[in-house]
Amino acid sequence: MPPAAPASPVSAKSAGLRIAVVGAGIIGLSAALEMRARGADVVVYDSGTDLGAGATIRSAGMLGAAFEWAVEEDQKALAALARHAGMIWPDFAGRVERLAGGGIEFSREGALVVARTAAEISWIEDIAAACQARGLPVQRLTAAELKRLEPGLSDDIRGGLLLPEDRQVDSSLVLQRLGAALSRHGVGLRLGRKIERIVGGALFQTPDGDRFNRIVLATGAGALPEFVGPRGASLAHGLPVSVPVKGQMLALAAGAAMPRHVIHMREGYIAPKARWTLVGATSERGRQDVEVDRAAIADLRRRGALAVPALAQAEEVTSWAGVRPGTPDDAPLIGQTAIPGVFAALGHFRNGILFAPATAEIVADQAIDGKVSPLAAAFDPLRFDNGGEAPHSP
Ligand SMILES: Cc1cc2nc3c(=O)[nH]c(=O)nc-3n(C[C@H](O)[C@H](O)[C@H](O)COP(=O)(O)OP(=O)(O)OC[C@H]3O[C@@H](n4cnc5c(N)ncnc54)[C@H](O)[C@@H]3O)c2cc1C
Known part of the structure; x- marks a missing residue:
């Protein structure tokens, strides 16, 4: 053996x-x-x-x-x-x-959490406070600091966090x-x-x-x-x-305008990989089909582009749906x-x-x-x- x-x-x-x-x-x-x-x-x-x-x-x-x-x-x-x-x-x-x-x-780049609105600023404050209370590393970032890390971020982003140990x-x-x-x-x-x-x-x-x-x-x-x-x-x-929870995902062409960090927004995320940039995801409880719905995919792109405007025009490579195994x-x-x-x-x-x-x-x-x-x-x-x-x- x-x-x-x-x-x-x-x-x-x-x-x-x-x-x-x-x-x-x-x-x-x-x-x-x-x-x-x-x-x-x-x-x-x-x-x-x-x-x-x-x-x-x-x-x-x-x-x-x-x-x-x-x-x-x-x-x-x-x-x-x-x-x-x-x-x-x-x-x-x-x-x-x-x-x-x-x-x-x-x-090991770490993940960013970004906020555009007053409600989102208060959301990231809650995350920062909870991380501090639990001893999880977190760094508050101004809009200018975020831009230095990710030049492609929208000018509408008002502030955010770096979670250095989220990989x-x-x-x-x-x-x-x-x-x-x-x-x-x-x-x-x-x-x-x-x-x-x-x-x-x-x-x-x-x-x-x-x-x-x-x-x-x-x-x-x-x-x-x-x-x-x-x-x-x-x-x-x-x-x-088992409780199935369907998730749809969009994969956009990688490129210079794409971010390097995972970026979390209040409604969705961007996860850049070497071969493409993923924009996700829907959360559809009770669904176990893997049909892709074009309206849902367009909505993922729209939300992603609120944080990184280049996403609006990026070429779509593919899209898919998977089923999360819930309980x-x-x-x-x-x-x-x-x-x-x-x-x-x-x-x-x-x-x-x-x-x-x-x-x-x-x-x-x-x-x-x-x-x-x-x-x-x-x-x-x-x-x-x-x-x-x-x-x-x-
Ligand atoms: C859109 C989306 C985004 C996600 N993003 C993240 C993320 O960023 N981070 C994260 O941590 N998680 C994420 N998840 C969740 C994560 O994908 C799942 O929790 C994880 O993949 C579950 O792994 P698993 O091995 O249990 O199941 P699976 O990867 O589904 O593997 C189960 C395997 O069992 C096989 N199988 C089933 N029944 C039988 C049988 N009777 N006999 C033989 N083989 C069988 C199947 O063919 C399959 O290959 C995401 C999920 C989705 C859908």
């Missing part, structure tokens, strides 16, 4: 452990990498014939540990998860790049590099295999007849497999129904399900790229070492005891 991916201590408890991961998005692949690094024998299944069938490559790749969570007063566990993920992302990025032998465009990646590159790193380190990638049924017993059996000690469900917004016992009776996993309380489901040996890594909603390395640690801690860290407790997949309503907000 090829060597386990280095960088995590090989756990004595992984000896002889075979783990199947269902879903090869960023969550499944990151969990597979971490479990392989701890010495387990791991196989990943995906229904797509290539990597990238799910939300991951349709995302903006922003790692918004501060922007996303600073002002979410009632989401302390999510803020802690975001903060931890933000802290470990630089190491994770380096590890993936090293193991794969290629880059993921991990950018970004190209999520399509992350997925490719994770796939390469896993293949090089002995993880089987079985693409074009939709897993609709798993038979439980002393071991779990997948439809190709292979047997595993553990199953990790990382199907994003996709349908979960059915679990049946050795005599055909259905096994209940106790997971709530009834907007927090992920990470940990053991009602079926012993079956673990969830689901429901990462609008922050799956950010959360991926933290989720991978939690899954490996539980599936291999049987440990539930204090950080993980709030994301127990069985916190919904009535199949939908959250008993408490994590």
Whole structure:
């Protein structure tokens, strides 16, 4: 067997452990990498014939540990998860790049938050105050300072913030590099295999007849497999129904007039990558189709151009829609399900790229070492005891 991916201590408890991961998005692949690094024998299944069938490559790749969570007063566990993920992302990025032998465009430029109106100035003040209260680095910037950082910003921008530790990646590159790193380190990638049924017993059996000690469900917004016992009776996993949230995105040609930083506006964002500049995104709860609506795309461009006027004329390269895997309380489901040996890594909603390395640690801690860290407790997949309503907000 090829060597386990280095960088995590090989756990004595992984000896002889075979783990199947269902879903090869960023969550499944990151969990597979971490479990392989701890010495387990791991196989990943995906229904797509290539990597990238799910939300991951349709995302903006922003790692918004501060922007996303600073002002979410009632989401302390999510803020802690975001903060931890933000802290470990630089190491994770380096590890993936090293193991794969290629880059993921991990950018340390930081993110800007900009304001045009009095209401938006008060919005950014709230973000700055919340960052300071939580010890998150933040810098207030005048319009002139913003212009020095991003000359293409509109003259209407009155002020803003720099969040120096909010980073970004190209999520399509992350997925490719994770796939390469896993293949090089002995993880089987079985693409074009939709897993609709798993038979439980002393071991779990997948439809190709292979047997595993553990199953990790990382199907994003996709349908979960059915679990049946050795005599055909259905096994209940106790997971709530997924809440799809459609997001449409516009990709404009990259060029000298485009910004270098991620720019957040009150309604939308601009995320520049080497090959294009992304302008996002809609948030359509309950929708799981991937139709692109031209009016919605035009609206994304219009909003982006309020911050960076060059967006109004930039050439459109493409546009798309993806489905964020939501949950009834907007927090992920990470940990053991009602079926012993079956673990969830689901429901990462609008922050799956950010959360991926933290989720991978939690899954490996539980599936291999049987440990539930204090950080993980709030994301127990069985916190919904009535199949939908959250008993408490994590
Ligand atoms: C427009 C948009 C913008 C976003 N921007 C950001 C952002 O900037 N930052 C951020 O952190 N997050 C962002 N997100 C959210 C992020 O994309 C998701 O949270 C993340 O990609 C979820 O990853 P995942 O691996 O759980 O799911 P996915 O990437 O969807 O992967 C799930 C995989 O499981 C496979 N699958 C499903 N069912 C089965 C089955 N039964 N058998 C086998 N395979 C199966 C699918 O084919 C798929 O490949 C954005 C999302 C969208 C839509």
